[in-house]
Amino acid sequence: PISLSNNKCSQCDAKEDLWICLICGHIGCGRYLSAHANSHYEMTNHTFSMQLGTRRVWDYTGGLTAQLPRD
Numbered sequence: 001p002i003s004l005s006n007n008k009c010s011q012c013d014a015k016e017d018l019w020i021c022l023i024c025g026h027i028g029c030g031r032y033l034s035a036h037a038n039s040h041y042e043m044t045n046h047t048f049s050m051q052l053g054t055r056r057v058w059d060y061t062g063g064l065t066a067q068l069p070r071d
Contacts, residue, residue: 007052011036019058022048 008015009029017030019037023046028037030051037049041060050057055068 009034009036011039018052019049020052021046022050022057027052 007018007020007027009018010027012029012034014029014033014036017033018027019030020027021037021040021044024044026037026040026044026046028040028049029035031038038060040046041049047061048057048059050068055070057066057068059065
């Protein structure tokens with residue numbers, strides 16, 4: 001499991017609204033902060049990220065979200 005308390009945006013050190021790239025594991029902040037997760041997508045074309053804590057998955061190419069089931 002991912003520990004939420006130790007994670008932070010790799011660019012600005014934000015500790016909330018974090019998204020992890022499902023391709024490479026990069027952690028960036030969401031669009032309501034500095035949008036570093038989106039910047040990562042723009043630089044790499046890694047299309048899927050998951051919001052830490054909610055398990056919501058975002059598809060950048062389709063603009064769609066999906067909710068992963070809880071264990």
